[in-house]
Amino acid sequence: MGVFSANFNQAWAKTLVTEVDNRQIEMGDIISVRVIADFQSYAASPDFEALKDQFDVLGSQRSSNMQIINGQYSSTTEWLAQMTPKQTGELRIPSFEVEGARSNPLAIRVTQAKAYGTQNQITFIEAELNKTSAYVQEEVIYNLRFFHLGRLVDGSIRPPQFGDSLVKQLKNQQTYQKKINGQIYEVFEWSYAFYPQQSGELVIAPQDFTGRLQLGSQLRAIHDNSEKLTLQVLQKPSSFPAQANWLPAKNISLSETWQTANSQQNELHVGDSLTRTIKLNALGQLGSQLPALAFENQTGLQIYPDQPQTHEQAALDGYRSEKLFKMAIIPTQAGTLTLSAITLNWWNTQTQTLETAQLPAKTLQVLPALNNPSLPAPSPASNMPNALPDTLVPHETHVANAPPFSNTMQLALSGLVVLLLGAWIWQWQQTRKLKKQLSQLALAPINVDAQISPTPTNHSQCDANQTPADFYRWVNQYLQNQSGLQNNPELTKLLKPLKAHLFHQQALPDGLLIKICDLINQPQTAEKAQQKPQLQALYPQK
Structure with missing residues (x-):
């Protein structure tokens, strides 16, 4: 009963969340704070008095909602407060508590209000850039705001154009209130991040807003324009390495994690x-702009990279993006192996300096394979009982006053012991043989010295109908006698996805084995065609 009660309480734990409509504001802005509970609360409410130290609370209200969907009951309670800041800086909305549930605290950034020449203006529109010059592919933030008094009946504005640039909306349309020259304006705001792709002067045309506004008892048609903006787009600095991918950002970092197939095994074989x-994190770049990292096979190591994955998220100061590079690494020889360091040059747009993100070289200590084919072969089956542990060797047992066994019983026990030993020996040999074949398959490089499984094959020619494992063994056997194909770049390229399928569980491309067979059969025909005729005798007989 106690366990059921604990699980029931955990499933129905109350939650309380605080949300605001804008976390970066100016003096005079009016923001809305919502405290949302996933339960019904009739008596208790958040203590908005805690806000009055840093904010003027203009008013608050409460609402509740209950619904039943497919037999599932849910209810919420929401408290809304409107407030305006008393000071600039980083202000704090505290954690609220309602019926034992606590909400999350929030930070609000407040700056000085800009000077607006809007005396007695009913509507106006404002556009701004966060900088006047930027490098090619650097992130630039564009904000567009429409201010009005009265009630907006309808209106429209076209999205801005940024010439030859990548454009991403930074946040959806926001609405809030702002106090200017003693009057409360309703504000619509749109934000975009764009990344110029060409150096030179980039002109952003004025934005037009048209609509209708009701002010008192009057209905007015409105038409407002923003100012034209100009951005100077700079070329890549000459101090940036010529061979490196150009990457301007506010911050770049590299990190990595490792995982073994057997998390309980501390040794690498x-x-x-x-x-x-490997995780590449960037502030001020889109995921599509992050460069690729090259991962080539190294001595003693086979590397099978997955397709990189990118993620991005909008923040107050621009886009934060992430690119994940995941790969399987299989050692093919024992010893001390080293993965090369990974270095990424980038341009810090805040300090205007060249910086480098780096992952240091990684040293791996690799032990021989656990099922090494070079281990001595087991003794013949006739000698196996002498090598068995004592626990499996029958011993004579003497029991006082025990009646003697009959001949039939003795023969039956002897036969049973022989059967058990024979079955154990057969299973041991089969298990060792299978492990040996699997180890050789995983470790066999494509070269003359390849360790080829001794398993005989009936395929005298390339047969694409074999299983991928048998096909791979056949190719290795075949290449021992075909030195001209061992370093063939096209064959190496085709064998790479086959090895990725066998050792990394990746999907086998359609028709891959047929393509390999076609390529293997080509050199045979070519060699016959290229065979030179025998030299004529120096002194032909007359």
Whole structure:
């Protein structure tokens, strides 16, 4: 009963959340604070008095909602307060408590109000850039605001154009109130992040807003224009390395995590699989602009990279993006192996300096394979009982006053022991043989020295109907006698997804084995065509 009660209380734990419509404001702005509970509360309410130290609370109200959908009951209670800041700086909305549930605190950034030449203006529109010059592909933030008194009946404005640039909306349309020259204006705000792709002067045309406004008893047609804006787009600095990918950002970082196939195994052996995940984080760049990182096979290491994944999220100061590079790494030889360092140059747009993000070289200590094919072969089956542990070797047991066994019983027990030993020996041999074949398959490089499974094959020619594992073994056997194909770049390229399928569980591309067979059969025909005729005798017989 106690366990049921604990689970029931946990499933119905109350939650309380605080939300605001704008976390970066100016003096005079009016923002809305919502405190939302996932339960009904009739007597208790948040203590908005705690806000009055840093904000003027203009008013508050409460609402509730209950609904039943497909037999599932849910209810919410919401408290709304409107307030305006008393001071600039980083102000804090505290955590509220209602019926034992606590909400999250929030920080609000408040700056000085700009001077508006809007004396007695009913409507006006404002456009601004967060900088007057930027490098090619650097992030620039554009804000567009429409202010009005009275009640807006309808209106329209076209999205701004930024020439040859990548454009991403930074946040959806926001509405709030702002106090200017003693009057409360309703404000519509749109924000965009754009990334110029060409150097030179970029002109952003004025934005037009048209609509209708009701002021008192009068209905007015309105038409407002913003000012034209100009951005100077700079070329890549000459001090940036010429061979590096140009990457202007506010911040760049590299990090990595490692995971082994067997998390309980502290040692790394030949044939084991390691998963390496590298994370590239950027502030002030879109995920599509982040460069690719190259991962090539290194001595003793086979690397199978996955397709990179990108994520991005809008923030107050621009886009934060992330690019994930995930790969499987399989050691193919024992010893001390080193993964090269990864270095990424980038341009800090805040300090105007060249910086470098780096992951240091990684050293791996690789032990021989656990099922090494070079281990000595087991003794013949006839000698196996002498090598068995004592626990499996029958011993004579003497029991006082025990009646003697009959001949039939003795023969039956002897036969049973022989059957058990024979079955154990057969299973041991089969298990060792299978492990040996799997180890050789995982470790066999495509070269003359490849360790080829001794398993005989009936395929005298390339057969695409084999299983991928048998096909891979056949190719390795075939290449031992075909030195001209061992370093063929096209064949190496085709074998790479086959190995990724066998060792990294990736999907096998359609028709891959047929393509490999076609390529293997081509050199045979070519060699016959290119065979030179025998040299004629120096002294032909007359």
